[in-house]
Amino acid sequence: MGRNFLSSLIRVLIGFSAGSIAGLFIGIMMGWNNLANKALNPIISLIYPIPALGWLPLLMLWFGIGEILPIAIIFICSFFPILYNTVTGIKNVDKNYIFVARILGASDLKILSTVVVPLALPNIFTGLKLESGMAWRVIIAAEMVAIPTGIGALMMKAESLIRIDIIIICLIVLGVMCLSFEKFFAFLEKKLTNRWR
Amino acid sequence: MSSIKLKDISKYVCKNVNLEIFDKELLVLLGPNGAGKSTLLNIIAGLIDYEGSVFFDNKPVDGLPANQRRIGYLFQELNLFPHFDVAANIAYGLKMQKRPQNEINAKVEELLQIMKIKKLSSRYPKELSGGEKQRVALARALANSPRILLLDEPMNSLDYRTSKHLRTEFKILQKKLGITTLYVTHNFYEAEEMAQRIAVLDRGRIEQIGLPKEIFFHPTEAVNDFIGAPNILNCDYCNRLSFGLVEVKCGDISLVVSSEREKIKKVAILPEDIYLSDIRPPGPDVNRVKGRLTEIEESSPTVCCTVITGKNSLRVKLPQEIFASMSLNISGEVWLILAPRKLKIISDSE
Incomplete structure (x- = not known):
């Protein structure tokens, strides 16, 4: 149980961190730069509606049944929603704040780092909160279908052995992890933005 | 410091605007909504592209x-960064200009003191009142020692008392710092109170530039449409009542005006600043005039009435609902109250 939990946790942590960082970075780029937005938006709009588990057959062929597969699934699951929330957050920043910063002598990079991204934080955190829970739901599903280790795989084994107790414990762990991840980001958001919002 | 010159500026509604603001001058840009006032400020600040040329000190x-x-630049919404406290x-x-930290601290301290907001230094914008936000925004705009100050209707969201108080303080500060200032408003009284000169902008064109009294007493036709043609009364007799108060007689109309000058040539008041009543109003008989209603011109949402009193004819503008609440008839007797605060005067020395 402990080893399976640890496997799932590591996969979620790596996949979610990589997906969030990539989503954040490309989201900032698309929100700030119109050209980047115009170039990337059509491709992303096309890929975004595909559910993360829909990629599973293709990823199995590309990466095989190994550790990269679940991490790639979590990456895809986290990347798009965080990207969209970041783009929305950046685009929603009142233009006058940018004008004020520019008049006060700030360069584009400084405007982005000191004004635009901090003001987009509430939107970014909405994405992080939702997707941190979603990452756990997706990893369990992926492990049930295609990966031999992790909490999802353990639940499938327990089902074949008719071990309802293990299944219930796994469900409780899943619930607690989803909630803990969401609460962690809610706490972080409160810490960073509560004073001024 | 710096003078500003706009030459053949065109952008959006603005067409071939030419305007000069002298060094250390406080010029008020007056105009209705959509006249192009904010566009001109953004052009001077270099925030938008434009056709034509902007010169600072002839360069x-x-x-x-x-x-x-x-x-x-003080924006209408002030736009204080909500995630920074007042000092930040x-x-x-x-x-942003990478000044040494000790210099930054000293300048912030100085501005907190000048703007009387020292106790607010660690508060966030959401914890400030409208007037306090105004002071912080002004301090932030002055921190970089700018050569030009642009203010876009900065007092719009404030109550009358606070905005009047801040306007007075700002005027003193502007004079003390000697900073060339362009102040935008759509309110004539605010413009008159603040300005050394007023430039009236309407539909992207400068319609008139001059001293506040020149604009009020001799408005061009286009300016008349915006601020309203004032009632101008020629004074026949002046009597100083006490320091700052003068009694003037304009035909049959006797008025008390606030002035330090003894000889007053003309008195003027805008039609919307005269109160009209169908009954004799209670209270002392100062600046009240009895007359006869000769004309009613309805043009929603206001009604324009012409009242004859002796040899003078006064135009009064009142909201439709107030007009409807009274029983007014042509040739009927009416009473007018001319608000002393709204009376403008031209004395012999002007």
């Missing part, structure tokens, strides 16, 4: 980006 600055124009808001521009 063209068209190629200069906004962050190198050394401008202080004021220090922002200095940090």
